Amino acid sequence: MRESYLEDSIELDGSIGTCGKDGQSVPVGMLTIKLDRMTVGGTERATARMIQVEVRKWSGTGVDRSFGWQPVSVNDGLRLRDETFRCPECFGKVRLMSASVDPPMAAHGEHFRRNKGCSFGDCFDGAKRIHPSALK
Numbered sequence: 001m002r003e004s005y006l007e008d009s010i011e012l013d014g015s016i017g018t019c020g021k022d023g024q025s026v027p028v029g030m031l032t033i034k035l036d037r038m039t040v041g042g043t044e045r046a047t048a049r050m051i052q053v054e055v056r057k058w059s060g061t062g063v064d065r066s067f068g069w070q071p072v073s074v075n076d077g078l079r080l081r082d083e084t085f086r087c088p089e090c091f092g093k094v095r096l097m098s099a100s101v102d103p104p105m106a107a108h109g110e111h112f113r114r115n116k117g118c119s120f121g122d123c124f125d126g127a128k129r130i131h132p133s134a135l136k
């Protein structure tokens with residue numbers, strides 16, 4: 001009986017724990033559940049790291065040469081410095097983060113503004129949507 005109550009609480013809490021700010025409204029009695037959810041969220045985030053972004057640049061040769069969004073690895077993007085980068089999934093603007101040793105983290109892109117409709121974000125709600133201020 002007690003266990004099924006806990007499971008129900010987790011279900012109801014679907015959006016809490018994956019999106020930091022919302023977690024503040026969790027009642028004290030559910031603190032343990034909240035912490036578990038955050039651990040799970042952290043694991044998910046690590047597997048969905050944005051290691052490739054898009055940058056506007058020339059591609060192709062001759063008459064096929066065109067200017068537009070092209071995929072670029074975050075590592076290559078970091079060398080371009082002043083360019084604007086966007087998320088390859090939701091087209092929201094992203095900043096590039098260098099790799100770090102502590103905490104151990106590969107170079108990756110992060111949204112400037114959260115998009116709950118992007119699986120690369122830290123508060124993905126399960127339904128993919130273009131970023132509200134997508135770059136075109």
Ligand SMILES: [Zn+2]
Nearest residue numbers: 087090118120
């Ligand atoms: Zn995105």
